[in-house]
Every structure is written in structure tokens, then in C-alpha cells.
Amino acid sequence: MINPSAFGWIDKFFVEQETTHQNFMVSEEDFYLRTRATGFIFGHIIGFDSVKPITIKDRLAKEISKIGMLNTLYQMFCLFKQDSDKDQFVNEAVAFYNLLSPKGFNPLEKMLPSSSESSKLEKIIHDRVQTNEDLFSKSFSHVITNALLFVDVLAFKKYLENGSLPDKYFNRIEEIVISIISLSLKSKTGFSVHDELLQKLFESSVRYTKFSDKQIKSIEDLDVSYLEHDLEKFYVIDLAGISLWSDEKVENEERYFLFKLGEKLNINERFIIESIDFINDFILKYKNEIPYFNSSNPVKNFYDHTTESVLVLINRNKKRLVKEVSQSKELMHLLAKSTHKELDKEEKKKIKNQLLDICKTVPSLTIFLLPGGSLLLPILIKFIPQLLPSSFNENEERE
Structure with missing residues (x-):
């Protein structure tokens, strides 16, 4: 079993997966729906879309996120290249992150020149899923910021297409995500303590660098022209949908918000309806495991999460x-x-x-x-x- 907390786990991942026998996805929508089914889109991973099954049992949340991050990036590479060359993937991923290097993030700073590309990628992924220096010093408010890890995947796609990244792509996408989340929360018929916490959780993401000064009060004020691809549009619709969910349903006014958003993004109603149904089923099934829906007392949530992590370490x-x-x-x-x-x-x-x-x-x-x-x-x-x-x-x- 691969151990993402130990050196060499990426090489072992590819050995275990026998990636040369992989069947390639042929559409971005198929890729997105299969990724969403793992929970990666929402920052709560319940499985992996891999060639061979990978268990999540007895793994730390950070380890699950690492595997999910690697596998999703690799699936994007396979979709775009229609090739499963793991060495080329690792080289491309390291080059992508080296190019990205947002403020305060220098993944290769402490790596030796002789380090292998896979060991460099391990260091990078560790830093990306680690929202702060360690489990005990990070704020309670960072429990769901891994939902923004999919922005890395979107940016990686851009890199594979162009060999470069549009200026401030990462920040622009995150700004749109935060704006849509804020708008969706304002459109809810009832604003709970969870809603206020969700807004704070996203806005305190350590990956987000700067908000726009522009005041956005309605969907009409949103500038979504920057979202050119369906993957980007699917993603913001689903994040809006999960933030609108409350009391085991999405009210009519909230559905109207999603349909208006879909119309502005030029996404058909079929996807909106499927998104609402999927999110409802996902939350009802995993509600007790998703930190956000159990965070009316953030200190208790932090303690419960930490207890679980300590138990895993004790058993190991x-x-x-x-x-x-x-x-x-x-x-x-x-x-x-x-x-x-x-x-x-x-x-x-x-x-x-x-x-x-x-x-x-x-x-x-x-x-x-x-x-x-x-x-x-x-x-x-x-x-x-x-x-x-x-x-x-x-x-x-x-x-």
C-alpha cells in the first residue's frame, strides 16, 4: 500500500497502478463527472478514479488529499495527451508548478539539484495540500480550503495547452470562485451559522492572495468572460450549488440562482439539474464526515479531526x-x-x-x-x- 507520508510514494503509485494499461477518457465532461464523483471537487475525497482500487481506510486526510491531487493531475494529463507516459507527466507537472510559483510558494526552494523529478513533485504536492506549516498550528478556518485544489488542475490544463499560463490565471479563477460563493450565500432563503462559516473558510484560504475591490451585488454584476472552458464553468456551478444546500434541499429561489448562473455561463439546464441532484445525494450520504456541516463549533470540529489523525498514527x-x-x-x-x-x-x-x-x-x-x-x-x-x-x-x- 502506498504511503504518501513516506519518500518515494509517487514512484510506487505508478508501479501499483500499471498505468500502461489505462483506458483514456475522451471528453472533458466525462473527466469532470468522474472527478466529482470522488469528492475531490468539494475538498472531501471519498474515493479515487484509478486503474486499480486505492483504499482510503486508515489514511490521514492529508494523505488522501495527496493521492487525490496526484491522480487527478495525472488523469488530466492522460485526457489531454491521450498518453499515459508517467515520466513525461511528472516532468510536465514539475515544470508547471515551477512556472506557477505564486507569492509565498516556492516548492523547489529546498530541493537538491540531484533530486529526482518525482521527489520534487512529492515536495510540491505536500506543500499544495498543506494549508499551513503543521496540523497543530493551522487555523480552524482552513478545514475545507482543499476544495480549491481543483484550480491547480484547471491551471495545469492551461499549461498543457499553451506551454505557459495566462497572466495571473490562478488568482483570476479564485476571485471568480469567491465572488460566486459570496453571491450564492446571499441568495439563500435562510442564512445559517454554517453559511457564515463557509464564507469565512473560503475567504481565508491561504492560496487566495487578493480580492477585487469591485462590489458584486448580483449575477448581472459578475464578469465571467474569463471562464472559457466547460471545466471551469462546471466547477463554479458545483461550488455554488454546495454552498446553497441547506436543510436537505435547495429552495426554489436558490435553484433560480443556479439556473441564472448557468445561463450566464452558457451551460445547459441538464447539467444544472444533475448538479443539484448529485450534490444533494453526496451531502446526505457523507454529511456526518464533511467538516463544514459539523462545524457549528469549530474548536470541537478541530479536536474531533485531530483525535482521528492521532488514532491513525497510534495504530500505525x-x-x-x-x-x-x-x-x-x-x-x-x-x-x-x-x-x-x-x-x-x-x-x-x-x-x-x-x-x-x-x-x-x-x-x-x-x-x-x-x-x-x-x-x-x-x-x-x-x-x-x-x-x-x-x-x-x-x-x-x-x-
Whole structure:
């Protein structure tokens, strides 16, 4: 199984996928619909459109995003070139990102000249899906900005077509997306706390650099002439649609907004209707998993998401962790005591210090050594007793 958190995962991806046997998509709409079905368009990936199935079970959200990013870029390359040459794809992708280099994003800055192209692409993708320096320091408001990763795919298509990028293409597309999202939220019949949060989430995207000063109050004020291709138009319609969804339906006034938007973009009504139906089915099926729809309390959402991530790391390093913990009788005693009695300040400090020492020896757990990481040690402490043998609790003399 490929591990996007380990070096060399892109080369392994192509070995596992046997891409030489790939059947090429022949239309952009087919590509878009298949990509949308994975959830990549909405920043919530539930699967991958790949030659061979790739599981999302027991993967961190960042790892899922990395695979989704690589696979979607590659599918775009195959669609445009009608070729599955993985080496050419990797070279083109690295050249594209090197050309893009938006403000504050220099993916190759720390790469050695001798680094392989695939290792460079790994670094680039890591930076693109990483909305901030690390899990613990990033703001609660960045939980869905990966929905904007599809802009990378649109820009990559432009690059493949022209060998270059139109001036400020990335910023122009994002500006249109934000404007349409804001308009769609204003058109809703009821404005919930989720709607306000959604607007803030998109507007705080670290990839977005500057908003237009122009005040856009209606669809008529929108300048969508920059959107030349159906892929761009499909994308903004779907993002508008998901922002309009509430209470398990899209009201008539909100449908009217989507049809007016489709008319302005010269997209037929068939796609609008299919978009409404797809979004409704997608949200109803995955609502409990999509951060936005569970973010009335952003702090709780952040904690829940982080707990899930920590559990994945604990399970992956279970044997090593149990071995390290078992070597300290004092730590074992304190952990056992913590399962049935409140520890005093000094005891808590001992557990914290000893666990931090253990985390230094387990590479995957060094995240707890990052700024703010120690604040999440209670999550680690909570689940460690569940990993230890049953005698761990049975033999502990209760006070």
C-alpha cells in the first residue's frame, strides 16, 4: 500500500497502478463527472478514479488529499495527451508548478539539484495540500480550503495547452470562485451559522492572495468572460450549488440562482439539474464526515479531526509505542492510575515528559514535539492504555 507520508510514494503509485494499461477518457465532461464523483471537487475525497482500487481506510486526510491531487493531475494529463507516459507527466507537472510559483510558494526552494523529478513533485504536492506549516498550528478556518485544489488542475490544463499560463490565471479563477460563493450565500432563503462559516473558510484560504475591490451585488454584476472552458464553468456551478444546500434541499429561489448562473455561463439546464441532484445525494450520504456541516463549533470540529489523525498514527506505531512504554515501570504505573484516578500536577508532568521522550524515538510521533503539539498529548494518553495488555489494568493496585 502506498504511503504518501513516506519518500518515494509517487514512484510506487505508478508501479501499483500499471498505468500502461489505462483506458483514456475522451471528453472533458466525462473527466469532470468522474472527478466529482470522488469528492475531490468539494475538498472531501471519498474515493479515487484509478486503474486499480486505492483504499482510503486508515489514511490521514492529508494523505488522501495527496493521492487525490496526484491522480487527478495525472488523469488530466492522460485526457489531454491521450498518453499515459508517467515520466513525461511528472516532468510536465514539475515544470508547471515551477512556472506557477505564486507569492509565498516556492516548492523547489529546498530541493537538491540531484533530486529526482518525482521527489520534487512529492515536495510540491505536500506543500499544495498543506494549508499551513503543521496540523497543530493551522487555523480552524482552513478545514475545507482543499476544495480549491481543483484550480491547480484547471491551471495545469492551461499549461498543457499553451506551454505557459495566462497572466495571473490562478488568482483570476479564485476571485471568480469567491465572488460566486459570496453571491450564492446571499441568495439563500435562510442564512445559517454554517453559511457564515463557509464564507469565512473560503475567504481565508491561504492560496487566495487578493480580492477585487469591485462590489458584486448580483449575477448581472459578475464578469465571467474569463471562464472559457466547460471545466471551469462546471466547477463554479458545483461550488455554488454546495454552498446553497441547506436543510436537505435547495429552495426554489436558490435553484433560480443556479439556473441564472448557468445561463450566464452558457451551460445547459441538464447539467444544472444533475448538479443539484448529485450534490444533494453526496451531502446526505457523507454529511456526518464533511467538516463544514459539523462545524457549528469549530474548536470541537478541530479536536474531533485531530483525535482521528492521532488514532491513525497510534495504530500505525502500536508495537513500537507499546514496547517503549513498557520499558518504563513508572510511566506504566502512572498511565494505569490515570484510568481510574485524577493525577496530581507533578504526576501529569512526569507522564508528559516521558511520553515526549518516547515520541523523539518514534519518527511518526515527532508531531507532538512541534509547537502546540504537547497540548494534544491528552489524546495520546487517553488511548495508550487501550493498546496495552489486559493485565495492565487488572494488575494495577487501586488506591
